[in-house]
Amino acid sequence: VTHLIRRARPDEVDTVAAMWTEAGQWLATIGSDQWQYPARTERIGASIAAGDECWLVEDAGGLVATLTLDGHADPEFWRPADDPGAALYVHRMVVRRAAAGAGLGSALLDWAGARAERAGRAWLRLDAWRTNARLRSYYERQGFALVRVVELAHRRSGALYQRPAGVRLRRGPPLLG
Numbered sequence: 001v002t003h004l005i006r007r008a009r010p011d012e013v014d015t016v017a018a019m020w021t022e023a024g025q026w027l028a029t030i031g032s033d034q035w036q037y038p039a040r041t042e043r044i045g046a047s048i049a050a051g052d053e054c055w056l057v058e059d060a061g062g063l064v065a066t067l068t069l070d071g072h073a074d075p076e077f078w079r080p081a082d083d084p085g086a087a088l089y090v091h092r093m094v095v096r097r098a099a100a101g102a103g104l105g106s107a108l109l110d111w112a113g114a115r116a117e118r119a120g121r122a123w124l125r126l127d128a129w130r131t132n133a134r135l136r137s138y139y140e141r142q143g144f145a146l147v148r149v150v151e152l153a154h155r156r157s158g159a160l161y162q163r164p165a166g167v168r169l170r171r172g173p174p175l176l177g
């Protein structure tokens, strides 16, 4: 199966939002409280409008995954001492259930690391839902190290992870640009 990765188009805000919502619905079925709020379409729109931040993966059957990759270090989580400019940050990574389990998430993280490296950044970073042990162990299996857990009452995310931008695990299918 060939996987193509491309920028999301301006008319695909709802498409990306629907993939995120669908992931939230799956998360609810496995008993997670992650992503149980409406999709933030204005943020999705802004990342698409930026031109090279919001990405979609498709195979012959259609869309299978999305992620957003940008330089936005959430100031509630990342501190000046972390050198926020030294990384690109992964947001809203989703692999649709029908395509899950084939290593696509791992391939997306390799791809994101390569982009970070090309942008001259030393790290690939993300913040994960801090109470979600399964998600956190997923990232640990993907070679991410826990930086720290930020506990803010109004935020459910805050488990901060990073991996050197140069890491390639090569566990998933190739993503063609």
Ligand SMILES: CC(C)(COP(=O)(O)OP(=O)(O)OC[C@H]1O[C@@H](n2cnc3c(N)ncnc32)[C@H](O)[C@@H]1OP(=O)(O)O)[C@@H](O)C(=O)NCCC(=O)NCCS
Binding pocket: 023, 027, 032, 034, 092, 093, 094, 095, 096, 099, 100, 101, 102, 103, 104, 105, 106, 126, 127, 128, 129, 132, 134, 135, 138
């Ligand atoms: C994370 C994700 C992109 C990885 O996709 P993938 O490479 O195809 O890997 P899988 O979906 O098979 O996930 C790997 C394992 O982690 C588990 N997992 C993934 N995301 C999880 C989550 N948010 N909460 C709990 N478990 C999760 C899966 O159930 C699976 O467990 P298993 O091996 O016991 O079956 C995909 O699982 C996903 O879209 N998850 C929901 C959205 C999400 O949490 N994104 C990351 C936000 S920081």
